[in-house]
Amino acid sequence: MGNPLPRDPIADAQRNWERHGWGDVAAPMAAITAIMRTQQILLARIEGVLKPFGLTFARYELLALLSFARSGALPMNKASALLQVHPTSVTNAVDRLQDAGLVVRSPHPTDGRTTLIELTAEGRTLAKTATAALNSEVFAQSGFASQDVDQLIRILGKFRRNAGDFAD
Amino acid sequence: MGNPLPRDPIADAQRNWERHGWGDVAAPMAAITAIMRTQQILLARIEGVLKPFGLTFARYELLALLSFARSGALPMNKASALLQVHPTSVTNAVDRLQDAGLVVRSPHPTDGRTTLIELTAEGRTLAKTATAALNSEVFAQSGFASQDVDQLIRILGKFRRNAGDFAD
DNA sequence: TCCAAACCCTTGGATGTCCTAGTATATTGC
DNA sequence: GCAATATACTAGGACATCCAAGGGTTTGGA
Numbered sequence: 001m002g003n004p005l006p007r008d009p010i011a012d013a014q015r016n017w018e019r020h021g022w023g024d025v026a027a028p029m030a031a032i033t034a035i036m037r038t039q040q041i042l043l044a045r046i047e048g049v050l051k052p053f054g055l056t057f058a059r060y061e062l063l064a065l066l067s068f069a070r071s072g073a074l075p076m077n078k079a080s081a082l083l084q085v086h087p088t089s090v091t092n093a094v095d096r097l098q099d100a101g102l103v104v105r106s107p108h109p110t111d112g113r114t115t116l117i118e119l120t121a122e123g124r125t126l127a128k129t130a131t132a133a134l135n136s137e138v139f140a141q142s143g144f145a146s147q148d149v150d151q152l153i154r155i156l157g158k159f160r161r162n163a164g165d166f167a168d
Numbered sequence: 169m170g171n172p173l174p175r176d177p178i179a180d181a182q183r184n185w186e187r188h189g190w191g192d193v194a195a196p197m198a199a200i201t202a203i204m205r206t207q208q209i210l211l212a213r214i215e216g217v218l219k220p221f222g223l224t225f226a227r228y229e230l231l232a233l234l235s236f237a238r239s240g241a242l243p244m245n246k247a248s249a250l251l252q253v254h255p256t257s258v259t260n261a262v263d264r265l266q267d268a269g270l271v272v273r274s275p276h277p278t279d280g281r282t283t284l285i286e287l288t289a290e291g292r293t294l295a296k297t298a299t300a301a302l303n304s305e306v307f308a309q310s311g312f313a314s315q316d317v318d319q320l321i322r323i324l325g326k327f328r329r330n331a332g333d334f335a336d
Numbered sequence: 337t338c339c340a341a342a343c344c345c346t347t348g349g350a351t352g353t354c355c356t357a358g359t360a361t362a363t364t365g366c
Numbered sequence: 367g368c369a370a371t372a373t374a375c376t377a378g379g380a381c382a383t384c385c386a387a388g389g390g391t392t393t394g395g396a
Binding site for chain 1: 170175190192197202203204205207210211249252307311312317320323325326329330334
């Protein structure tokens with residue numbers, strides 16, 4: 001997208017907020033904006049690593065989730081809840097994964113409303129390969145110092161709990 | 169989208185990573201996944217506040233950026249660089265803001281390639297109103313403790329600099 | 337028993353993001 | 367001065383996300 005800017009645009013925004021008399025919320029504004037931008041950077045890296053496998057992050061997440069399920073299968077509503085995305089997003093991802101032969105839909109044995117997503121052998125293999133790639137090319141070189149990783153997990157975990165993500 | 173889960177799905181993922189022998193990257197994986205999820209939560213809150221104004225976050229960001237420009241106008245490529253999004257995303261946002269009468273496109277006085285985006289009076293007013301709403305309904309109740317805000321700004325600022333966002 | 341309410345998934349529509357390619361204008365180098 | 371290169375914006379396409387609405391299945395209370 002571009003070359004480095006001469007100055008941090010988020011720090012500039014924070015100064016603008018202060019200059020306009022919103023100093024009391026300038027710091028949270030900057031923190032939140034930084035989270036948005038960081039997510040964008042990380043997502044781009046992840047998608048770059050997954051692209052050669054024909055995967056996107058959304059599809060990878062579903063594949064990985066299934067690979068950790070004991071039976072290699074999950075109801076769609078369960079996947080939606082665990083991935084914390086809208087059910088239609090799961091429908092979309094499953095459509096594409098199914099077209100790629102990585103998962104199949106099968107009816108739930110006892111509940112006619114429910115559809116199970118099942119990993120195929122190829123799907124399981126690709127999940128393994130893609131995870132290895134992400135581990136070595138993204139997570140192992142995250143760009144966060146070890147103690148910062150701990151801070152992030154602590155701070156964001158607290159935030160997510162307060163936001164109602166989980167009871168725990 | 170749903171009720172709280174009984175347990176933190178990201179903590180579960182971290183345990184899964186460790187169980188599979190990827191303990192060395194389990195923590196960064198969890199931190200990165202937490203950032204993705206936090207962004208999703210924050211974006212939903214922000215969009216909820218902006219919706220009554222007929223704005224999305226992308227459009228708001230552009231409007232706010234223009235409102236801080238001395239002249240209330242910026243070249244599109246400048247906006248793209250400062251917002252750190254693809255030029256086509258700016259084109260898209262400007263199209264919609266222009267349809268809403270909040271900005272107008274005008275030719276650059278000396279460079280025929282360049283288009284200036286200019287805030288209208290309505291656009292300037294709406295930027296003010298929307299910012300006030302975000303300040304009071306999102307940033308003032310961010311859900312982050314004050315010292316955590318500082319940590320986030322520090323950690324994510326370092327990350328963004330290393331990622332090449334800015335030189336500074 | 338039976339019908340209304342709850343639940344599950346999908347379709348269709350709106351937005352946003354990026355990429356690739358194409359058109360127009362500037363700048364550079366010979 | 368002119369051709370080659372670089373820059374700016376836009377059009378079209380692929381994906382993802384959400385919301386609203388619709389059709390099928392289950393559940394639960396009268």
